[in-house]
Amino acid sequence: MFEAVLSCRQAYLGKSIEVLDKVVRLPDDRVAHRDVVTYAGGAVCVVALTVDNHVVLVRQYRPAPEMVMLEIPAGRRHGVHERFLTAARRELREETGYIASSWKKCVEFWPSPGFVDERLTLYIAKGLRYGPTEMDSDEFIRPVLMPVTEAIERCRDGRMNDAKTLIGLLWYAAFEGLASS
Known part of the structure; x- marks a missing residue:
């Protein structure tokens, strides 16, 4: 093969x-x-959860499908020497303003291995506190808080269809369990 x-x-x-x-x-x-x-360099994505079982999502326009999508925070590492956890912390803060006190690495995955070498590392972040966002100058992102049960239902019924968001939220539902949050 x-x-x-x-x-x-x-x-x-x-x-x-x-x-x-x-x-x-x-x-x-x-x-x-x-x-x-x-x-x-690879990239990271984060399922960030509040104490009252809300997930932090971002709403942003995506040029390839030409639509606004609701996704978990994510982004590239700043060079091959930036640690994945450092990148995850930075991306969560930049895109949403949230800082987490608890981080767990869950899985690494290839979102589209047929033609892209990108590999994503998924983290679960908890113990959130809010601060200012630090978006890149070309980013127009709106943070959204949603009950995690509603976000997972949107994954099930197709209203959320971004691959990293599906993997992140369904990973959380399957392996972290809603009762443990």
Whole structure:
């Protein structure tokens, strides 16, 4: 099932991604092209929970689907040397203003491994206190508090359809349990 890379060239270099054109040898000896988007450094996502069982979400416009989406806070590491937990703390504070006293790493996952090398690390954050947001200059994000049971129901019925949000909230429901929050 392995594909050997015969050659690789940069097809595009952007601000945050690179697109590679890889020529590979398939298991049956045929040759094929693979477009691969590289997203260096990895990223984090956070299910942040208040003491009264609300989850902190962010509402923002997403250019690929051309729609406003409701998601858990997330973002890239600032370089390969930034620790994942440091990035998670920073992203939660920047996007929502919340600071958490309790953090738990849950799982690492590939949201779209067919063509993107991005790997996300999911954290659960509790013990929240509110402070000012520190959004990037090009971010227009609105924090939203929602009862965690309603957020999970929105995952079940398709009203929330962002992959990291589905994984984060359903992970929390399945493995952390609503009663433990």
